[in-house]
Amino acid sequence: MTRLKSGVMSYVAITIAAVLVAAVPLLSADRYILKVLVYVGVNVIVIAGLALLFGHAGQISMGHAAFVGIGAYTSAYCVGQVHLPWLVGVAVGTALAAAGGFVLAMPALRLRGHYLAMATLGFSEIMYVVFREARGITGGSDGLGGIAYPEVAGFSFDTPVAVYLLVWGVALLTVLLVMNILRSRPGRAMRALHATENGALACGIDTAGLKIRTFALSAGLAGLAGALYAHSVGFISPGTFGLDQSVIYVATVVVGGAGSLAGPVLAAVALTLLPYADALIPGLSRETVAVLQNWETDIYGIAMIAVVVLAPAGIGGLLKRLRSGRAGEAHV
């Protein structure tokens, strides 16, 4: 009964989110606001995938920015230099990131905890060097500009509103996908794996296969986000896909709360908006924004430690408490 209710509530939440997303362009067509919201949408896709892997299956990845980069550079290359249609480029980028995740996961997921963290971190740094040095494909440290807008069957998403709607459409579908996975058999298997790997194994769960598939899916979603990012922003450079960004992704999931999906998604929205607070709050002075941008990493780092130490369930735990509190009232 409660499960049914929470299921309905999740769909209600997604619908409300979809209405809000659709309402934004009606309220404002400001280029800057829409661009910031595109960043937010891209991060929501990455975080939904990472929340699945890290928050639910309990496997850390300190290299997700590298998968975003693989998707971005691959799609930009396929469309820009090989002249493939946009959809094909995005598909290849997503597939290559997923394949990268698969190949890395096969040996890496035998490792646990901090070893896995270091292995994925090493992978992230290797890919950063590749993005910087493989100039023929990536444009080196100067970056790659002039990436074509998304185009499907002759329709070009060349206005800020169209790009915004495309990115957020994909983001909401991604959240829906992850939600459904969590609700079904693999999701339950992931929770079992997270709680006790040996116990899950004893229950007949193919833990190795599950970990590899989850890692590949999560990496693929990161690649998809990267491909969308490349074509909607039009310019990519290695700095965007470095270790710092991987760490920020992990911080976002931690602040959002491991074991939750709504929490990390909300955290992705909030933390991505933080350095662009002026897009939402019109009266904000330039100095305040500069301070926020300057102290961005400190805020993330401190928030991450504070959540782990003081409120391990993060924003997700807070949401759950609110919900159960309200349910309690209803019973009285």
Add this chain to the structure above:
Amino acid sequence: MEAAEFIQYVIAGLKSGSIYALVALGFSVVYASTGIINFAQGEFFMLGGVLSVWFYSLGLPLPVAGIAAVVATAGLGIVFERFALRRQRSANPLVLVIITIGGSMVMKSLARHLFGPDELSLPEFTPGPSIDIVGAAVERQALWVWGLTVVAVLALWWLYRKTRLGHAMRACSISHDAARLMGVDTARVVMISFGIAAALGALGGFAVTPLTQTSWDAGAVIGVKGFAAAILGGLGNPLAAVIGGLVLGLLESLSVAFISSAYKDAISLLVLLIVLFVRPQGLFGSKRREKV
């Protein structure tokens, strides 16, 4: 390739290798007494560099500035353990990983706020022309790097083998519970281990700054490479960490000589991945089975 040129590469490799060794020792000391991988270890290296530059700019003589930087970083390591990590000791290792990652983000960012975004440098400890060793030129500062590394390794050896604290640290690496039953103050041992690890990293940062300069973002890469060195030798074993560091430095330098300088960083990380995947216990480690 001529012999002199080859030796030049070997010397360059041993130079960066001994820095990796110092950072690797830091990982090893903390891992031995806690089982934690400290992701902030690279930041201790960075702090040793930038703090010594800052103390030197205040007018302190160079050796005093270096010692002050090492002591201050050690203090910071102790504070970090005491206030961020200790309360979570019993938690899932992933929680500790996250705390040390958060700590490294904050240390790095604060260093940028306090000391600026630019490259910082120190004068050489003993300025003078390079020394000729069988046709290869060796900077005087490189001798300092090696000398300080040797001193640090010997001091650590003495600590582990000859002092009460060292025995307590070794007891903790075998079993915290057993050590506590024997009257060892394990919390204090863990705290001091962090202090020592921070001091080792800072010493590396101080010694190498005159050669390579340093900046607020120098910690991450050296942290990963130091970890690669520690894992190459086998985590938790100080001597293996030193050998791992030197081997990694040599591999890196020879890969510049024979393959390409552009992919130098990628090669040492590839070594890390291969060792992690093929032989996670390291070259000198023995296989440990995990019990249910």
